[in-house]
Amino acid sequence: MEGINFNINSKVEVIYNDEAYLCDIQDTKDNCVAISIPIKERGYLPLNKGERIDVYYYDDKCIYEFTTTVVGRERRNIPLVWILSPERYKKIQRRKFVRISLLLDVKYAVVKEGVSLSKNYLSELKFLKAIALDLSGGGIKLKTKEELKPGEHLIIAIPLDGKGMMVKGKVIRASKDDLKENINGVKFEQINLREQDRVIQYVFKIMREQMKKGLKEE
Numbered sequence: 686m687e688g689i690n691f692n693i694n695s696k697v698e699v700i701y702n703d704e705a706y707l708c709d710i711q712d713t714k715d716n717c718v719a720i721s722i723p724i725k726e727r728g729y730l731p732l733n734k735g736e737r738i739d740v741y742y743y744d745d746k747c748i749y750e751f752t753t754t755v756v757g758r759e760r761r762n763i764p765l766v767w768i769l770s771p772e773r774y775k776k777i778q779r780r781k782f783v784r785i786s787l788l789l790d791v792k793y794a795v796v797k798e799g800v801s802l803s804k805n806y807l808s809e810l811k812f813l814k815a816i817a818l819d820l821s822g823g824g825i826k827l828k829t830k831e832e833l834k835p836g837e838h839l840i841i842a843i844p845l846d847g848k849g850m851m852v853k854g855k856v857i858r859a860s861k862d863d864l865k866e867n868i869n870g871v872k873f874e875q876i877n878l879r880e881q882d883r884v885i886q887y888v889f890k891i892m893r894e895q896m897k898k899g900l901k902e903e
Contacts, residue, residue, distance in 0.1 A: 691742070695742065696742075697710060698741040699739070699740055712765065717770060720765070740768070741889060746778065750774060750775040783892070784820065788818070792812040792841070793827065796839065813831060815829045821884070823873055824854065827868075829867045838853065839853070850884075
């Protein structure tokens with residue numbers, strides 16, 4: 686299997702005891718990769734040599750999932766943790782975003798194409814309530830009281846771990862379910878990689894929680 690091409694400053698998510706910690710790539714050499722100390726909110730993850738960790742690595746085109754071993758620590762301008770570059774990994778194309786089912790309260794507003802997300806403009810919009818039925822790095826499915834039409838443009842306020850996020854979207858499908866409720870498929874538009882990574886990280890977090898819950902119920 687061809688190795689992963691690790692890019693400096695690209696984002697990494699380290700999973701340890703079912704908790705997700707964020708860091709980035711700092712250096713590479715031989716078959717090893719240096720990451721910054723993983724952090725979650727204000728807490729640091731003190732990894733030691735020999736520990737096994739699960740990792741999600743994000744670049745511009747793909748998401749890589751693998752398990753690896755900590756091989757050492759180093760102090761430069763910032764503390765570094767060296768991990769083995771994996772021989773085996775799972776690769777997910779960004780265009781084939783992982784999609785999860787969920788029930789999440791969101792808000793949206795119908796807008797004209799190409800509008801700005803400036804605070805002044807947003808303050809003038811009338812946001813309506815909706816329920817997100819699924820989510821991926823590429824789009825969202827909304828259940829709305831109002832009927833929407835394919836081609837309409839939206840601004841959607843999505844709460845991700847308590848931090849709001851505004852994204853632009855375009856309705857690509859509009860239908861009714863068996864209860865005659867409005868179900869709308871929305872594709873994200875003009876979403877940058879940083880915003881997309883936030884969504885993807887949230888999606889993987891929910892996936893892990895759902896998998897953990899499923900194991901407990903078995």
